[in-house]
Amino acid sequence: xxxxxxxxxxxxxxxxxxxxxxxxxxxxxxxxxxxxxxxxxxxxxxxxxxxxxxxxxxxxxxxxxxxxxxxxxxxxxxxxxxxxxxxxxxxxxxxxxxxxxxxxxxxxxxxxxxxxxxxxxxxxxxxxxxxxxxxxxxxxxxxxxxxxxxxxxxxxxxxxxxxxxxxxxxxxxxxxxxxxxxxxxxxxxxx
Amino acid sequence: xxxxxxxxxxxxxxxxxxxxxxxxxxxxxxxxxxxxxxxxxxxxxxxxxxxxxxxxxxxxxxxxxxxxxxxxxxxxxxxxxxxxxxxxxxxxxxxxxxxxxxxxxxxxxxxxxxxxxxxxxxxxxxxxxxxxxxxxxxxxxxxxxxxxxxxxxxxxxxxxxxxxxxxxxxxxxxxxxxxxxxxxxxxxxxx
Numbered sequence: 048x049x050x051x052x053x054x055x056x057x058x059x060x061x062x063x064x065x066x067x068x069x070x071x072x073x074x075x076x077x078x079x080x081x082x083x084x085x086x087x088x089x090x091x092x093x094x095x096x097x098x099x100x101x102x103x104x105x106x107x108x109x110x111x112x113x114x115x116x117x118x119x120x121x122x123x124x125x126x127x128x129x130x131x132x133x134x135x136x137x138x139x140x141x142x143x144x145x146x147x148x149x150x151x152x153x154x155x156x157x158x159x160x161x162x163x164x165x166x167x168x169x170x171x172x173x174x175x176x177x178x179x180x181x182x183x184x185x186x187x188x189x190x191x192x193x194x195x196x197x198x199x200x201x202x203x204x205x206x207x208x209x210x211x212x213x214x215x216x217x218x219x220x221x222x223x224x225x226x227x228x229x230x231x232x233x234x235x236x237x238x
Numbered sequence: 239x240x241x242x243x244x245x246x247x248x249x250x251x252x253x254x255x256x257x258x259x260x261x262x263x264x265x266x267x268x269x270x271x272x273x274x275x276x277x278x279x280x281x282x283x284x285x286x287x288x289x290x291x292x293x294x295x296x297x298x299x300x301x302x303x304x305x306x307x308x309x310x311x312x313x314x315x316x317x318x319x320x321x322x323x324x325x326x327x328x329x330x331x332x333x334x335x336x337x338x339x340x341x342x343x344x345x346x347x348x349x350x351x352x353x354x355x356x357x358x359x360x361x362x363x364x365x366x367x368x369x370x371x372x373x374x375x376x377x378x379x380x381x382x383x384x385x386x387x388x389x390x391x392x393x394x395x396x397x398x399x400x401x402x403x404x405x406x407x408x409x410x411x412x413x414x415x416x417x418x419x420x421x422x423x424x425x426x427x428x429x
Contacts, residue, residue: 060395065260069278076280086277086303087260089267112277113303204251 052192053114054102056182057131058123061096063179068100070201071183071193075104077204078197084112097126104192119190121182123164125149140189140232142182158235160189162228167220177217184221189229195222243383244305245293247373248322249314249338252287254370259291261392262374262384266295268395269388275303288317295383310377314355314369316340331380331423333373349426351380353419358411368408375412380420386413 054071056064065087072083083104101114120135122128122143128150135141141156145163152159162185168178180202187198198218206214225233245262247255256278263274274295292305311326313319313334319341326332332347336354343350353376359369371393378389389409397405416424 065256069256072278072280083280084277084304085280086275087263088300088303089263089274089276090299108281109279111302112279113275 050107051103051105051109052190053117054104054119054121054186054192055114055117055131056100056102056121056123056179057127058098058121059096059126060098062098062123063176064098064100064121064123066205067179067183068102070180070198070205071102071186072104073204074187074193074197074201075102078200079193081106082108084109086112088113097124097130099127119186119192121186122148122150123178123182128152140186140229142185144178158232160185160225160229160232162224164224167224168217171220172213172216174213177213180214180217181221181224184218185224185229186221188222188225189232241297242300243295243381244308245295245310245312245377245383246305246308246322247291247293247312247314247370248318249289249312250287250317251289253289253314254367255289255291255312255314257396258370258374259293261371261389261396262293262377263295264395265378265384265388265392266293269391270384272297273299275300277303279304288315288321290318290322310381310383312373312377313339313341314373319343331377331420333376335369349423351376351416351420351423353415355415358415359408362411363404363407365404368405371405371408372412372415375409376416376420377412379413379416380423 056068058064068085072085075081075083081104086101088099103109103112119140124147128148140158141152142160143152145161164178164181165175167181168175202214247259249255259276263276266272267274272295277292279290294300294303310331315338319339331349332343333351334343336352355369355372356366358372359366378384393405
């Protein structure tokens with residue numbers, strides 16, 4: 048399947064990665080008319096608080112719902128970076144939280160994007176817990192895997208009442224971050 | 239894998255099936271020390287509001303995270319019953335909401351459990367939205383696939399602050415419903 052697109056969001060419990068993955072997959076399936084899965088995998092290591100959410104988006108039915116060779120990998124904690132960076136292919140978009148990930152992402156990853164997601168959430172919205180929404184806004188802008196309008200609608204369906212404006216702002220900050228921290232990635236796709 | 243256990247929760251958006259599946263899988267992996275996945279699959283039919291959450295629990299790493307031949311199937315809407323009942327194997331535990339599912343579950347399903355989940359939520363807790371928690375309490379009691387203590391802990395990690403008591407009560411109502419509506423299933427497993 049040429050158009051299968053895989054996203055891996057790796058971090059710890061409480062960072063909202065399941066919700067972030069859900070919103071991406073719902074944007075694709077409910078509003079863009081594609082097929083999508085969101086999978087949350089747990090092993091005994093979950094005791095340490097690790098969390099991983101994977102999204103697969105395709106124009107055909109998704110037969111295998113786990114990410115096998117992700118196009119986009121978000122590393123949201125140092126533990127996630129240590130575990131999943133070695134599994135990243137060289138041409139993947141590798142996004143790392145600038146403050147939470149200490150591992151250096153080698154320059155061979157030409158599409159690495161080091162971005163202070165949590166700091167942007169804190170400074171821009173006053174709430175660290177929207178860092179997940181900033182992340183999906185960033186991923187959308189970098190990849191175009193879902194449309195902006197669909198991500199907006201999917202976000203509004205999932206967020207608690209009363210937090211709509213806060214979350215819309217977070218999505219906008221994610222878009223902005225793509226241009227500030229990921230300009231080289233946008234240029235590589237000739238956009 | 240002899241001990242692979244599959245649960246399919248099928249209904250519509252807003253019934254909390256993703257959350258229900260997450261809590262089950264976290265009970266298994268974080269607190270029972272097993273491996274688990276939770277997968278949410280979407281196709282274009284999601285436009286109609288359909289929602290399906292699948293949980294796979296195993297003592298070994300879960301290679302294929304979708305339910306292929308579920309041990310337990312929850313049918314939470316008429317649309318879910320029409321779509322997924324034909325896929326149920328005869329010895330599966332088939333749980334249907336008594337008020338929302340009109341399709342008759344044939345007597346050949348010896349482990350069918352027809353239970354007014356939504357009504358129990360409304361009458362017992364005053365909140366229909368805890369029907370998903372009643373459902374997982376019911377499934378736990380019928381199957382023992384996760385321990386009671388683990389499900390309790392996983393529930394408390396996931397529910398919003400201030401709703402702990404409400405959710406604990408829902409879980410207890412689910413356990414009770416297993417004995418009221420699923421006694422034949424409990425007897426079949428010699429419990």
